[in-house]
Amino acid sequence: MNKTGHISTSELAKRGGVNLQTIRYYERTGLLPKPPRSGSGYRQFSPESVRRVRFIKRAQELGFSLKEIKELLALRIAPGSTRAEVRKRAESKIQDIDGKVEHLRAMKKALVQLTDSCCGNGPASNCPILESLSLDKERK
Amino acid sequence: MNKTGHISTSELAKRGGVNLQTIRYYERTGLLPKPPRSGSGYRQFSPESVRRVRFIKRAQELGFSLKEIKELLALRIAPGSTRAEVRKRAESKIQDIDGKVEHLRAMKKALVQLTDSCCGNGPASNCPILESLSLDKERK
DNA sequence: TTACACCCTGTACTTAGGTATAGAGTCAAG
């Protein structure tokens, strides 16, 4: 960050933990707002952009696509969207999250069982426990 | 499923909720074991394959890559891996999962705040709450 | 005033994860 309080593209990339080109890609696709430019055309990102980039990466690791992440980032009362409408979209995202947490919990339980009992002290076995991980409710 | 207890490729696809070609793709890449074939070369999947396909899709939604999913499915005591080694790998997967859950929880909290306070009855605001979602510990 | 480390745009390439299509065989029902 220089004395003007802005950071360069490569600095944002470094601090956000992504490739330089990825920053420009995010800008092109609207995930990052277009930053102001210096006289010679250099991008001037605000230091807060770092948090945004990290948020994007983290959300991706949680299985959200860039499109979904854009929706998440758009969740605010902008001109043209009512509070009720924003609330509805947010609640649907919350449900997505709850679903993910539930599946992760089931997965963890299976893994804990694997380490605890199956790999405890008993005799070696095949223990295909993950495949019995069935939240599936057999909808046919 | 026919009287032999096997299901066809297209049936597996249907019941697993994926495209027909995806089944063959999973087989090629080793996510599904090569099934036995009928006299005329038709694949004969066991009904349990359905669970496996669904597990793969679910794990993908949770942000695991097919490579990671393959590792998850390989977590068992196979000849050539010791119990201690399997346990170590499983524990590392459990940590992945705990990390994901933690991030999801933080994300949910931010969304709940968004719906509760920001979009409650107060005046409309810009409320960029998601960007202040910072678990980041500013490692520089 | 030039060397070097930056920055820009535009375009092309890559990888993961599928999907589609062509061309040919299988099999049960009419």
Place this chain on the structure above:
DNA sequence: CTTGACTCTATACCTAAGTACAGGGTGTAA
């Protein structure tokens, strides 16, 4: 004994999400 709904392989194509140049400008320190 043919028609229609399946199956197979091989190959080509597609989208998402980057990533890598090429060709050129900028800025500063020696």
